[in-house]
Amino acid sequence: MPPVLYLVLYGGNIVMLQDFLARIRNQKSIVGILGLGYVGLPLIRAFTHAATNGGDGGLKCIGFDVDASKVQKLLKGQSYIKHIPSSYIQQLLKQGHFDATTDFSRLKECDALIICVPTPLTKNRDPDMTYVVATAEAISKHLRKGQLIVLESTTYPGTTKEVVLPTLQRSGLKVGTDFLLAYSPEREDPGRTDFDTQTIPKVVGGYDPPSLEAAAALYSCAVKTVVPVESCEIAEAAKILENCYRCINIAFINELKIILDKMGIDVWKVIEAAKTKPFGFHAFYPGPGLGGHCIPIDPFYLSWKAKRYDVTARFIELAGELNVYMPYHVISKVAEVLNEQGKPIKNAKILVLGLAYKKDVDDLRESPSIILIEQLKHRGAKVDYNDPFIPTTHKQREHDLKMTSVALTPTTLKKYDLVLIATDHTQYDYDLIVKHAKAVVDTRNATARVKAGRQKITKA
Numbered sequence: 001m002p003p004v005l006y007l008v009l010y011g012g013n014i015v016m017l018q019d020f021l022a023r024i025r026n027q028k029s030i031v032g033i034l035g036l037g038y039v040g041l042p043l044i045r046a047f048t049h050a051a052t053n054g055g056d057g058g059l060k061c062i063g064f065d066v067d068a069s070k071v072q073k074l075l076k077g078q079s080y081i082k083h084i085p086s087s088y089i090q091q092l093l094k095q096g097h098f099d100a101t102t103d104f105s106r107l108k109e110c111d112a113l114i115i116c117v118p119t120p121l122t123k124n125r126d127p128d129m130t131y132v133v134a135t136a137e138a139i140s141k142h143l144r145k146g147q148l149i150v151l152e153s154t155t156y157p158g159t160t161k162e163v164v165l166p167t168l169q170r171s172g173l174k175v176g177t178d179f180l181l182a183y184s185p186e187r188e189d190p191g192r193t194d195f196d197t198q199t200i201p202k203v204v205g206g207y208d209p210p211s212l213e214a215a216a217a218l219y220s221c222a223v224k225t226v227v228p229v230e231s232c233e234i235a236e237a238a239k240i241l242e243n244c245y246r247c248i249n250i251a252f253i254n255e256l257k258i259i260l261d262k263m264g265i266d267v268w269k270v271i272e273a274a275k276t277k278p279f280g281f282h283a284f285y286p287g288p289g290l291g292g293h294c295i296p297i298d299p300f301y302l303s304w305k306a307k308r309y310d311v312t313a314r315f316i317e318l319a320g321e322l323n324v325y326m327p328y329h330v331i332s333k334v335a336e337v338l339n340e341q342g343k344p345i346k347n348a349k350i351l352v353l354g355l356a357y358k359k360d361v362d363d364l365r366e367s368p369s370i371i372l373i374e375q376l377k378h379r380g381a382k383v384d385y386n387d388p389f390i391p392t393t394h395k396q397r398e399h400d401l402k403m404t405s406v407a408l409t410p411t412t413l414k415k416y417d418l419v420l421i422a423t424d425h426t427q428y429d430y431d432l433i434v435k436h437a438k439a440v441v442d443t444r445n446a447t448a449r450v451k452a453g454r455q456k457i458t459k460a
C-alpha cells in the first residue's frame with residue numbers, strides 16, 4: 001500500500017514514516033541493538049554485512065548491554081560467541097560501522113531500537129519479563145519522536161502491546177503519532193551451517209500499518225526475505241508455534257525411544273526407515289533432554305498465558321513432563337550399565353562428554369548435561385566432563401558446577417568406569433572413545449558408525 005494511503009486509512013503520522021524510510025534508503029539509519037548475546041550479535045552482523053564486504057550497503061549499529069564486560073570485550077574487538085569471529089568485530093570497529101556501550105542515553109542516536117534481551121522462566125516456571133520491562137523502561141527514558149522500536153525476544157502473544165507499549169508510552173510519546181512499534185521473532189539456530197541470520201526468512205508484525213512498513217523496510221537491509229504479517233500478536237504466536245512444534249515432537253520421539261527400548265527395538269533405526277517417506281513425515285531425534293534458551297522455555301510462555309483464558313495447554317504440559325524426565329531415564333541406563341560391572345553409582349567414575357546443549361555450540365544454557373552431572377553427583381558418582389567448546393563452567397542463574405573440562409585422551413578415558421555421551425560434537429573421535437572406554441552410554445546415537453567394541457555401547 002502506498003504510504004500516503006495510510007494517512008487516509010489509519011491516520012498515522014505519514015511524515016514520520018516517510019522520514020524513517022528516507023533515512024533507510026539513504027543508508028543514514030543507525031540501528032540500536034539492545035542485548036548483545038546469541039541473538040543481538042548475529043543481528044549486528046546481518047545489518048552491517050554489506051559494509052564489511054566493501055559494499056555501499058549496510059547500516060551502522062550501536063550495541064547496548066547492561067553487561068559492561070561484554071561491551072568492553074567488543075570494543076577491544078573480541079567476540080565471545082563462537083560463530084562470530086573477532087576479526088569481524090575488529091573490521092566493523094575500524095570502518096566505524098559499529099560501537100558498543102552501556103550508556104543508554106545514546107539510544108537517542110538511533111533510528112531503530114531492537115530488543116534482544118533474555119526471556120527466561122521464574123523458579124515457578126512463569127514468564128520472567130523483568131529483562132523486557134527493564135529494557136522498555138530504559139528506552140522510555142530516552143525515546144524520541146520518529147523512532148521504531150522492535151521487540152525480538154521470544155514471548156507470549158500480546159507482550160508487545162500489553163507490556164512494551166504501556167512502558168514506552170510513559171515517556172509521554174504516543175505510538176502511531178510519535179513512534180513506531182513492531183514485533184519480529186528471532187529464529188537464530190546457533191551451529192547451523194545451511195542458514196544464517198541473513199537467509200532465515202524474518203516474520204514481522206507491526207502495531208499498525210506504518211509500523212509494519214517501517215519494520216519491513218528496516219529488516220530488508222539485513223535479511224533476504226521479510227514476511228510481513230497482520231499484527232504483532234500473529235508474529236509473537238508464530239514464534240511460539242515453531243518452538244511448541246519442536247518441543248512436542250521431541251517429547252513424542254523421546255517417549256517412543258523408551259517404549260521401543262523396552263521392546264528391544266532401536267529407535268534411531270526406526271527413524272531412518274520412516275524418513276524414507278518422501279512426504280508427511282519430518283524426523284525428530286531423541287536425546288538426553290531438552291536444552292537451549294528456547295525449546296525448553298518458550299512453550300511455557302504460551303501455557304501461562306492460556307491459563308488467563310481458562311484453557312490448559314495440555315500438549316505443552318505433557319511434552320514438558322516427558323522432556324524433563326529424560327535425564328532421569330539416562331541415569332537409570334547408567335545405573336543398569338554400572339550394575340552389570342558390579343558397581344553402584346556411588347563412587348563410580350563417570351566422564352560426561354559434551355556440556356553444550358547441542359553439538360558444535362558453546363552454549364550450555366538449560367543443557368541436560370548439567371542435570372545429568374548434578375544428579376549423578378547427588379547419587380555419589382565422581383563426575384568429570386569434557387567439552388572442546390566449554391573449557392570451564394561459569395555460574396548460571398540456577399546452576400554453578402564449578403568444573404573444568406578434562407583432556408580427552410586414551411589415558412584419561414581408561415580411568416573412568418563409564419563414559420556418557422551427552423552431546424554429539426562432530427570433532428569427537430568416537431572410535432577412539434569406544435576403544436579406550438570401559439563402557440559407553442550413548443544418548444545421541446553418536447557411535448552409530450563405530451564398528452569395533454560395540455558390545456561396550458548402550459544407547460539411552
Ligand SMILES: NC(=O)c1ccc[n+]([C@@H]2O[C@H](COP(=O)([O-])OP(=O)(O)OC[C@H]3O[C@@H](n4cnc5c(N)ncnc54)[C@H](O)[C@@H]3O)[C@@H](O)[C@H]2O)c1
Pocket residue numbers: 034035036037038039040064065066067070116117118119131134135138152153154155186187188189190293294
Ligand atoms: N539463543 C538463541 O538461539 C535464540 C533463538 C531465537 C530466539 N531467542 C530469543 O532471543 C532473546 C535473547 O536471547 P539470547 O540467546 O540472545 O540471550 P543472551 O543471554 O545470549 O543475550 C541477552 C543479552 O541481553 C543483555 N541484557 C539483559 N538485560 C538487558 C537490558 N535491560 N538492556 C540491555 N541488555 C540487556 C544480557 O546482558 C545479554 O548480553 C530471548 O528471548 C530468546 O528466547 C534466542
